[in-house]
Amino acid sequence: MDVRKGIFFLITCVYIQIFTSAHTSRKLYTDKWVVHINGSSVDAAALATRHGFVLNGEVFKDMYTFRRVGLPRRTSVSSLGITEKLLKEDKVLTADQVLWKRIYHRNSFSVNDRLWPDMWYVHSATRPSMNVIEAWKSGHTGKGITIAIVDNGVDINHPDLKANINNTLSYDFFDGDKDPSPDNPNESHGTKCAGAAAAVCNNTICGCGIAYSATIAGIKNNNGGTSSDIEARSLTHRLNEIDIYSNSWGESDDTDFGGPDDIVHRAIMRGISKGRSSKGSIYVWASGNSGPDDDCNADGYVNSIYTIGIASVSHHGYSASYGETCSAILAATYGSGRTNIVTTNTYGRCDKMFTGTSASAPIAAGLISLALQANKNLTWRDVQHLIVETSSLEGLTDSHIVNNGVGRKD
Incomplete structure (x- = not known):
C-alpha cells in the first residue's frame, strides 16, 4: 500500500x-428415512422392524417416516447402503434419507x-x-x-x-x-x-x-x-x-x-x-x-x-x-x-x-x-x-487509488 x-x-x-x-451448504443427513410403501401401516411397521428402524409416523397416505436406531441424529455422511437395502423390498416404492436443513428467518x-x-x-x-x-x-x-x-x-x-x-x-x-x-x-x-x-x-x-x-x-x-x-x-x-x-x-x-x-x-x-x-x-x-x-x-x-x-x-x-x-x-x-x-x-x-x-x-x-x-x-x-x-474499496472515496506491486488496488 x-x-x-x-x-x-x-x-x-x-x-x-x-x-x-x-458449514451451511454441506448436506447433513439425519437418522430418518421417508419411505413410500405399497401397503398398509402394518406392512410399514413390519418393514421398519426388519431393517432396524422404528416407525416414526405417517407423513401422509402411504408415506412413512422411519428412524434408524444407532445412527447419529445428524452427520455429513449418507447411509447409502441402508437406502439400497430398503429399495430392494417389493413393497417399497421410494426411500430417501432425510436431510437436515438450516432455516433463516427472512x-x-x-x-x-x-x-x-x-x-x-x-x-x-x-x-x-x-x-x-x-x-x-x-x-x-x-x-x-x-x-x-x-x-x-x-x-x-x-x-x-x-x-x-x-x-x-x-x-x-x-x-x-x-x-x-x-x-x-x-x-x-x-x-x-x-x-x-x-x-x-x-x-x-x-x-x-x-x-x-x-x-x-x-x-x-x-x-x-x-x-x-x-x-x-x-x-x-x-x-x-x-x-x-x-x-x-x-x-x-x-x-x-x-x-x-x-x-x-x-x-x-x-x-x-x-x-x-x-x-x-x-x-x-x-x-x-x-x-x-x-x-x-x-x-x-x-x-x-x-x-x-x-x-x-x-x-x-x-x-x-x-x-x-x-x-x-x-x-x-x-x-x-x-x-x-x-x-x-x-x-x-x-x-x-x-x-x-x-x-x-x-x-x-x-x-x-x-x-x-x-x-x-x-x-x-x-x-x-x-x-x-x-475487504472492499467499493463505496469509498479517494482520488489516489492506484494498483500496487501485486496488482491490488491501494
Missing part, C-alpha cells in the same frame, strides 16, 4: 460468509437497545456495508470467542458489559488483581473500546457491540503510562483462552520511531506462535490519530507483520481527517460519522460520540470474532489473508 494513500479497504463480513458457506433485524437507531454503521442503508447484520442473521455474533480489551481499564460492572465480562480472564497489571476497572471513572477509554467490540445486545440499555455474544477480558496495562514488562505480560495473558487482543494505544511517533522493545516484541512473537493452541493470537492495533502529516510506518506496533493495523473511515466514505497514512495499515472500519460510534461509558452511562482509530480497532476485533466463530481453526495468518482478500 502506497504510504501516501489516505483511503483503505473497509473490512466487510464477506470473509465470514466464505467460511460459513462451508425478517428485518431490529433490537430494543436505546441507541440502536444511532448505530448507522451497521444498518443496511449504510454504504459501503460491513455486512454485520447479515452475519448476525446467520447466527454469528461472536459466541465462544474471547476479546481482550488491552487498555486503561474496563468497567466490568457496566450493565451493558457485565454479562459478557469474564472476571477470571480479566486482570489489572498495576494492582495485581482481577478487577481491571479504571482507578478514575473519568478514564473511560477502555470501557468505550469494550462496548464497541462486545456490548450486550437487545437488553434495552445502550447499543450492540459488533460481536455482542463474545466474551470480554478486561486487561488494564496502562494508566497514562506503562512499562515494557507490563506490556509484555498483558499481550501474553492467558494465551490459550483469549483469541483477540484489541489495542487502541501506542507510543508517540510524532518526532521519533516508537514501538515495542525487545521483550514486547518477544511477547508478540510468543503470542502468534503459542496462542490459541498454536493457531496464533490475533493482535489488532489502532493506527493512530495524528493526521495525514504523521506516518504510522514509524509506529512499531502498527507496522509489525504480526499485528493488524486498522484505520478509520467516515460515514461519507472518506479517510478520517485525523487518520494517519502508511503502508502498514491492513484495512479500515468506520470510526466517525453522523453520531460517531455507539458504546458504553463509565458510571454506567451510554455514549454515541466515540470516535478515532480507537473506535475502529475494537470494531475490527468484533468483526474478526464473527469470522472465528464461523471457523475456529483460522490461524493468525489466515485472518490477515481473509482481510486482504475480502
Whole structure:
C-alpha cells in the first residue's frame, strides 16, 4: 500500500460468509428415512422392524417416516447402503434419507437497545456495508470467542458489559488483581473500546457491540503510562483462552520511531506462535490519530507483520481527517460519522460520540470474532489473508487509488 494513500479497504463480513458457506451448504443427513410403501401401516411397521428402524409416523397416505436406531441424529455422511437395502423390498416404492436443513428467518433485524437507531454503521442503508447484520442473521455474533480489551481499564460492572465480562480472564497489571476497572471513572477509554467490540445486545440499555455474544477480558496495562514488562505480560495473558487482543494505544511517533522493545516484541512473537493452541493470537492495533502529516510506518506496533493495523473511515466514505497514512495499515472500519460510534461509558452511562482509530480497532476485533466463530481453526495468518482478500474499496472515496506491486488496488 502506497504510504501516501489516505483511503483503505473497509473490512466487510464477506470473509465470514466464505467460511460459513462451508458449514451451511454441506448436506447433513439425519437418522430418518421417508419411505413410500405399497401397503398398509402394518406392512410399514413390519418393514421398519426388519431393517432396524422404528416407525416414526405417517407423513401422509402411504408415506412413512422411519428412524434408524444407532445412527447419529445428524452427520455429513449418507447411509447409502441402508437406502439400497430398503429399495430392494417389493413393497417399497421410494426411500430417501432425510436431510437436515438450516432455516433463516427472512425478517428485518431490529433490537430494543436505546441507541440502536444511532448505530448507522451497521444498518443496511449504510454504504459501503460491513455486512454485520447479515452475519448476525446467520447466527454469528461472536459466541465462544474471547476479546481482550488491552487498555486503561474496563468497567466490568457496566450493565451493558457485565454479562459478557469474564472476571477470571480479566486482570489489572498495576494492582495485581482481577478487577481491571479504571482507578478514575473519568478514564473511560477502555470501557468505550469494550462496548464497541462486545456490548450486550437487545437488553434495552445502550447499543450492540459488533460481536455482542463474545466474551470480554478486561486487561488494564496502562494508566497514562506503562512499562515494557507490563506490556509484555498483558499481550501474553492467558494465551490459550483469549483469541483477540484489541489495542487502541501506542507510543508517540510524532518526532521519533516508537514501538515495542525487545521483550514486547518477544511477547508478540510468543503470542502468534503459542496462542490459541498454536493457531496464533490475533493482535489488532489502532493506527493512530495524528493526521495525514504523521506516518504510522514509524509506529512499531502498527507496522509489525504480526499485528493488524486498522484505520478509520467516515460515514461519507472518506479517510478520517485525523487518520494517519502508511503502508502498514491492513484495512479500515468506520470510526466517525453522523453520531460517531455507539458504546458504553463509565458510571454506567451510554455514549454515541466515540470516535478515532480507537473506535475502529475494537470494531475490527468484533468483526474478526464473527469470522472465528464461523471457523475456529483460522490461524493468525489466515485472518490477515481473509482481510486482504475480502475487504472492499467499493463505496469509498479517494482520488489516489492506484494498483500496487501485486496488482491490488491501494
